[in-house]
Amino acid sequence: MLSALRRVFRTQGIATLQATSAAEGLALLKTHRVDLVISDMRMPEMDGARFLELVRSHDEGIARILLTGYADISATIAAINKGAIHRYISKPWDDQDLVLVVREALIRRGLEQQNAELTELTKRQNEQLRDANQTLESRVAARTAELQQINGMLDAAYEDLDNTFVLAVNVFSSLMEMRVGNSGHSRRVADLSRETAKRLGLSDREIRDVHLAALVHDVGNIGFPDAMLGKPVSAYTPEETQRYRRHPIDGETTLMALSQLQGVARIVRQHHERMDGKGFPDGLAAPEIVMGARIVAVASDLDDMMHGNLGDQRSTAERAQRMLHGGIDTRYDRSVVETMIKVVDDLAAAAKADVHMDVRDLRPGMVLARDLVSSRGAILLAAGYVFDERVVKQVGDFSAREGVRLTLWVRKNSIPQDTKRLDIPGSQS
Template sequence: MEEQLPTTVTDKPKLLLVDDEESILNSLRRLLRGQPYEVLLATSGAQALEIMAQQPIDLVMSDARMPNMDGATLLAHVHQRYPDTTRIMLTGYADPSAIIKAINEGQIHRYISKPWHDEEMLLTLRQSLAYQHSERERLRLVQETRDQNEKLKLLNATLEKHVAARTSELQQTADMLDLAYEELKRSYVTGTEVFSLLANLRLPPAKQTNRQIIELVRVYCKLHGLDEGTSRDLTMAAALYNIGKLSWTDSMMSTPSDLLHHNDRERYRGYPKQSESLLMTLDPMKDAARLILHHQERWDGSGFPDRLKGEAIPFGSRLLKLAVDFIELQRGLILERQMNSDEALVYIRQYAGRLYDPELVEDFIQVCATYLSDVTLADPMVKVLTTRDLVAGMILARNLNADNGMLLLNAGKVLNGPLVEKLIAFEAMEGAKYSIFVKVPEEVAILETS
C-alpha cells in the first residue's frame, strides 16, 4: 500500500475524473466549473494511476467501460494503494458483473448512471467529500488526544494543581477511549453515546443531559416493546440531539433558552437543523437525524424549524422532545429556575396539547415514574456490586459511566477476568467507588456459593 498525504483543510479537494471519452470529461469539467474543487482529468486507468502517484487525490470517479483497464479494475488498484481516496463509478450501461466487481474489489462508495442529473451529481460529490472529511477529522482528533497525552506524561509532577488535574483528566480520557474502542466497533449506538458524553465535557456535571435522556428513552422503548430499529434510532437521536450546539460559546450552552437574547435565540432555533446536517452524511444515522431535526416542533405548530403540527411531527421526535424537556427543565436549560422531577412532569402535563402530543403525555409520565423508581432493580437477577465483587460471566444491566459522565462499558457487556481487573485498576486511579448493576446468571451464582 502506497502512502498518500491527505489534503490539508485549507486546500481545495482534488477530484480525478477518468473516462476514455473526452466529450464526457469536458461535460464533467464544465459542470464542476465554479465548484470549490481542483479537477484533474485522465483518459485511461494507467494515466490515472500515474497522476495519483505524483500527488494526493481525495476522490476518483471513473467510467466503468474503458479499454485496457476497465473502471472496476482501476478502482480496485486505487482501493489497494490509496484506501483513503473516495471511489465512485460512472456507468452508462447495465452491467451487473462490473458493478459487483467494483463493489467487491474496489469497495466503491457510490455508482452513478449515465446520463447523470447535474444536481444529483453535485450532491453526491458533496456528500462523499463531507463524509471523507468527517472521518479524517475523527481520526485526527483521536491521534491528537493520544499525542497530547504522551506529552503530558513528561510534565514535572510538581506543576500546580490545576495542570495536574487537567493532566489526570486527559489521561482518563485516553484510557477510556482505549477501553471503549472495542465497543465502538460493535455498533453505531455505542459510538454515538461515547461521542455525546465526550461532547458533554463542555458543560459542568449539573448541566449535562445526554446520559439521562438516553436512559429514559431506553426505558420507554423497553416498556413498549419497540422494535430494534426504532429503539436504535431513538437512542442515537437521544445521544446526539444537541451536537449542533458544539459551536456555541460556553456561556450560551449553559444559559436557559428562555433568557437568550435575540441573536442567540435565532442561533438556538437553528441547532436542530445544524445537528441534522452534521449527521445526514452517515447512512446509519439518517433516520435518527430526521428525529433530531424535528424534536423542537410543537403540537400546536409553533415550533421549529418547519412549524410542523400534530401528527405531522414524527412520533420519535414527539417522544424525544418530551424526554429532552423533562431532563433540561431539571438542569435549568429551559427556564431560569431548576425544577425537580415532579415539577417537570406537572409542567409537561400543563402544556399537553400545546407543546406536546396530549395522548403521549400521560403515557410518558407513567414511563418516567418507572424510570425514577429504578426499573433495573425490579429484576430479581439484577444486583448492585462493587468492582471487587464482580465475577466473570456477569452481564452489565446498565451502562457503566465514570464520575465525569464518560461511558466506560455499555449495558449487555459480558464481564471476563481481565476486564474486571482493568475496572478495579481504573477505579483506583480515578479515586472513585463504582456501584455496578449486573445480571447474575444462575450458573455464576452457583459458582459464588460453592
C-alpha cells in the first residue's frame, strides 16, 4: 500500500513521508512540516481512528484522510467522531479520485495558511497604524501647545483645520478676503447658498459643492492689481472691466488641480452667467448653467447690493430683493430667487433670538450664532461652532490674559436656563 501511494503521488509532484506504524507517523510529525495525513484504518498498536485523533491534537490544521476496507460502518463513524477526518476513501481506491481528494485538501490547507498569515499581517499592520496614529496625535498636541502662546484661542480652529477639508476652505476664503478687502462677503454668500440649496432639494454632495464654491467664488480676484481692490464694479475702467470678466476663468484654473473641487471649479466658472445667455465668460444660457452657479450668482449679487460692492451706495434688504425679482428669467433663476428671499427672511427672524454673551459665561454645548472675527477681518470661529470644555477654557484664558472684555453671539436655544446673559445691542464681538 505504501509503495502504491508513493508511486501515485510521485507522478503528481507531491512530496511524501511514509511510516509503517502510528508511533512512527507521530514521530515524523514532530520533525517535519506536514500538510495532510493519509492513514489506513487497520494498523498495529492503534487503529486509524485513534491515530488521526492524535494527529488532530498535534495540529488541528493538518488535513486528515482515512483509508478503510471495513464493511463495519461503526468503525468509520468512530474515525469521523474521534479523528474529525475530512474525508474517508474505501479500498481499493481509484488513483484519479484519490489525487483529486488530496489536491483539494492541500489547496484548502494552503488557503487556510494564507488566511492565517494575512490575519497576522493585518494585526501587525493595525498595531503599527495605531502606534503611528498615537505618535501623530502626540506631535499635533505638542505643536498645538507651542502655538497656544501666540495664537490663543486660534489653536482649536487650526487643530480642526488639519482634519477637516471644509474648514481649510473657510480659512482660505477668509485670507482671500483680507487681500481683496471684502471681509465677510464669501461667508455670507456661502451661508445663503447652502441653505437655499438645501431647500431646493439638492443632494448632499451638491450642497457641499455649492457651499465650498460660494466660499471661493471670487478666488480669481486675488490677482487683481491694488487699484481694483475695494472699488465697486460700476467704477471700473474699460481695462479693469475686461480684467474683471476674466476672474471666473482664473478661479476655475486655480481650483482644477484639486480633485475634490472639480464640481466647485465648474460653479466658480459659471457664477456670472445669466439665464438669458448674456453673462460671462462663456455666454451660457439657462439649460447649460448648473444649479449651483445659479444659486451662488443670486447670493453674491444680493450681498453685493446690500454692502455697496456693485454700486456706489448700499441697498436696503427690501430694495435688493426688488432688484432680484426684476432680474428673474433674464439674469436669475426664478426658483432660486424666490427660495433665497424666504431664506433671508427666516435668517433675519432667527437672528433676533441670538444672545450677546460675555465669554466668562460660556458653557460647553453652546453654539456660536455669528462668526467670531478678528480685528483684521479673519474668521476665528465660524457660526455654528459648538463649544467644548477645552475651547471654552481657552477663550476665557485669552480674555483674561489680554485684559479685554470679549463678547460673542450665541444661539438662544443652546443656552441653559440658569446661565447669565449679556445683551448689548450693537457692541463689538
